[in-house]
Amino acid sequence: MLRSRYALLLGLAVCTAVLAVGLVVSIHFGASRIGVMDVLRAFADHDGSRDDLIVRTIRVPRALGAALVGACLAVAGAIMQGLTRNPLADPGILGINAGAAFAVVTAVFVFGTTSLSTYALVAFVGAAVAATLVYGIGSVGRGEMGPMRLAIVGAAVAALLSSFTTAMLILSEQTLDTIRFWLAGSLLGRDLALLQQISPYVCAGLLLALALSRRITALMLGDDVATGLGQRTRLTKSLAALSVVLLAGSAVAVAGPVGFIGLVVPHAVRFVVGLDYRWILPYSAVVGGIVLLGADIVSRVALRPQEIPVGVTTALVGAPFFIYLARSRARQ
Template identity: 60%
Template sequence: MPILLKQHNPLRYIGLGISVGVLLLVFAASLAWGAADIPLETVIQALTALDGSTDRLIIRTVRLPRSLIAALVGASLAVAGGIMQGITQNPLASPAILGINAGAAFAVVVATFVLGTHSLTLYAIFAFLGAGVTAILAYWLGSLGRGGLTPLNLTIAGAAIAAFASSLTSGILIVSQRTLEEIRFWLAGSVAGRDLNLFLQILPYLCAGLLLAFALSKSITTLSLGEDIAKSLGQRTAWVKGLAAVAVVLLAGGSVAIAGPIGFVGLVVPHIVRFFVGVDYRWILPYSALFGAILLLSADICARLIVQPQELPVGLMMPLIGAPFFIYLTRNQIKH
């Protein structure tokens, strides 16, 4: 049973403050820990003084962009998952489970194969296009099943689209060794090797998605109670769903464009958040953003440290957390 259910419970504000503090601590750890551990004092000096020492150069040009991207992508994927679960009333909904990540990744692979592009701007355009088409297909196919657009039908449609897009992606990579070499590390889901320019290019898309999501949070709370209830309260549900879909495409498409397809963040985080703050999306979405950033930053730190001096893509760390959680949710749904 959720705790802290009162609408104006001051513990929620305290929880936000604690979450911000934890995020700052994890962010600092992300700047300090890696193949070469750097003292926190040096980290602070690197962010305030512009000299050419090796440690400070590593922090400013490698670890700072990487940490910023991990935090922003984690926040974006968690919020996208929260929106999808609220709009569809489906606890298994997330950008990965409904095939949006796979569709965006397929579009980027096609762009690389056909155009030979390495431009993040073009990656973003194709990722948004792939995410949008996949979302539309998932909703359309889900609505064709018996009973209409039920959570089960939507999950099955998304899983089918994800499998189809993934198989096409694999086919292209088998045919084109060049495309595989250029994009294989990206496909695993990684925030390594990105610079500040890439972060600044994708920042407007993700910020627009987050702002739109927060603006819709009250409407999503109403819609999550049921479409009939929302309509009886005078809500224009079609507009809310459409704008929510735009927010998800911006958040998921932008995240895939810069970090590749990273799964399970959008599935796991909103469920953890609901335990603490209840069912009000005016609280779920801000908490999800903070928890998602903390989770992906922590996973990226582990990915750097677990096989030193080499590192794993962060996309390979998330299933260790997400897969057991997904099995638990699925079993729970079957029982009910």
């Protein structure tokens, strides 16, 4: 485990360098073979060739989108695990991804929406409603809203919303054709215009999360301890929930409901840097981008020239890890 400030800064710099290399490798791979030097030449000497157009209009937005979505999901998962003191928490397991997906499918089913830019706004609304519903139901009844209760309520809400989503897709073949690849979690066809549209929400969510990092560390010790340290815990939780909605909504708007990044990455980061959220959040952002970039590369090359949705690849890794966490939590 890294301890000193110098070691933590050095580790973050190394992870950032790995992310940069991952971006170049992601741009390099695809259905059309383009050499690494050709990739670099597309930026240094743009001549309008076919390879330049592929790199600039298809692969660069896709690589940046993967890094952005991975960072959003990992930071959102880390915040949720800290606030709820629940190691099983992430935007997918607590129903936020399902809420955003349900809202987007409803927009397509009712209004015939096909614009990815419209998906962003609708996804935010769905994520916020799902989060409110989970926390509202979880707080009803006797006793404190414990981690396992929240996980159970989140799973139930996610299952309910997913069933409604499935019903709409069954009733409308056109809706299914429009959105089926997006529902599996995909980065295919994303452009810079979409990334520019959601970037204000992503920046706001990340900046808000980093600003709250010290407070989230205190909340992990318990509400009473945080209150004793002079914190307004209810305000902190509300602002942190807003950050999660902004980040998870942005991620779903770009790539669809990609699961398990928000679950796996914060645990891996916490093992290295400890329990201080001033380091957990920036590390989660960088490592989340690396993990999703790697998953997207595997999705493209595993069955070339066909492509596997990136959500399938992350599930293959994340599902066993979730089972391990659930079993270890049950033993405790």
